[in-house]
Amino acid sequence: MSKKIVVAMSGGVDSSYTANLLQSRGYEVIGVYMKFHPREEYHQKNIANIQKVAKHLGIEYHVLDRTKEFQERVYQPFVDSYVAGLTPNPCAMCNRVMKFTELIEFADELGVDNVATGHYAKTDGQFIYEATDKSKDQSYFLFNLKKEFLPRIIFPLGDWYKENVKKEAMKILLLKSIAEQKESSEICFVETNYIDVLKEHTEVEMPGEVVDTHGKVIGEHKGYMHYTIGKRKGFRLFKAHQPHYVLDIIPHKNRIVVGTKEQLEKRQIVLRGLNMFLDQKEFDCYIKIRYRTHKVPCHVKIDGSVASVTLKEPVYGVAKGQAGVFYDEEKVLGGGWIV
Ligand SMILES: Nc1ncnc2c1ncn2[C@@H]1O[C@H](COP(=O)(O)OP(=O)(O)OP(=O)(O)O)[C@@H](O)[C@H]1O
Secondary structure (H helix, E strand, O other): OOOEEEEEOOOOHHHHHHHHHHHHOOOEEEEEEEEOOOOHHHHHHHHHHHHHHHHHHOOEEEEEEOHHHHHHHHHHHHHHHHHOOOOOOHHHHHHHHHHHHHHHHHHHHHOOOEEEOOOOEEEOOOOEEEOOOOOOOOHHHHOOOOHHHHHHEEOOOOOOOHHHHHHHHHHOHHHHHHHHOOOOOOOOOOOOOHHHHHHOOOOOOOOEEEEOOOOOEEEEEOOHHHOOOOOOOOOEEOOOOOOOEEEEEEHHHOEEEEEOHHHHEEEEEEEEEEEEOOOOOEEEEEEEOOOOOOOEEEEEEEEOOEEEEEEEEEEEOOOOOOEEEEEEOOEEEEEEEEO
16 A cells, blocks of 8 residues: 655645655655635635646645634734844744644644655754755755654655756646746745735834944934844935944834944854754854855854854844754754844
8 A cells, every 4th residue: 555645735846746756656645735824816826736736646635724823823923023123034933833733733634644845955854954956955944843743754855956846847748837837935925025014014114213333323214124134225324434234123212223344243143942953952063044145153052942152253144033043064953043
């Protein structure tokens, strides 16, 4: 009897091809689509794609409405984070509290052990690793997965290049149109940009003061939620200066603090809400403090759910609310949220 697997299908090429690959490896695939946000048109388009793939593969698929849970666990915290002057990472949050939790729970209901997604990452059941295709690697967003989930997860695209996934999908008549469609935006519930999302819930356009590190008013900004630490555009300084960067955001005063590149430099970072795959409490490794950035060597000391990180090279633009993810070469050791 073939082994069953639940595949998270988004209607995109990656998860469609994942389902195809797993079936060709002998799995009995059960597809599942989850509605996270309330954009029904978006869902209908995706579900139509999944229907096509399911028909082509002769598999069953399910649609789960998780809009209420998503609103509570991901969407509202995303809005609240910006209001609090942070730069949230909703995808890393969603992977833990929504996507994989719901996927595993659904698999449990069906009595199925394994689940799969079309993420570009690898796992050996104990750790997560970077994907072979470094330009598509999503391991950073997966640092927060519950450790006990890992033995049940398969990432079939971990050793694939996206280019080849597309090429192979194009050869399958029913996947061709899916392979040709435009790639989805980075955050599924953001249609245009995050500011438009925030505007539906809170006042975003509220000009305020730009101050230097001594609190002296030196310019004007559009509203603190427009900025993230390290940003150097979009605010106005009264006098011409050398380039200035956002150093801090003070939400209750609607102020941003700016300074020079040297002032932006950080050698120490604190992470909270840790999620560790490694049990050690003190170690040397590398840290990634944003998705699209290189890893920096560091020393880590863990006390409870807090990590004190000493960087061996300076970094610029450490934004509160973003994920700090520890790596040993390609292996993800864990991570936490920058405070
Ligand atoms: N709404 C959803 N329902 C079920 N699974 C999903 C959903 N959105 C994403 N996934 C799963 O998470 C994986 C990674 O999601 P991401 O949003 O990064 O998609 P992607 O890289 O654009 O992949 P795809 O081409 O499959 O859309 C997808 O490949 C899929 O397995």
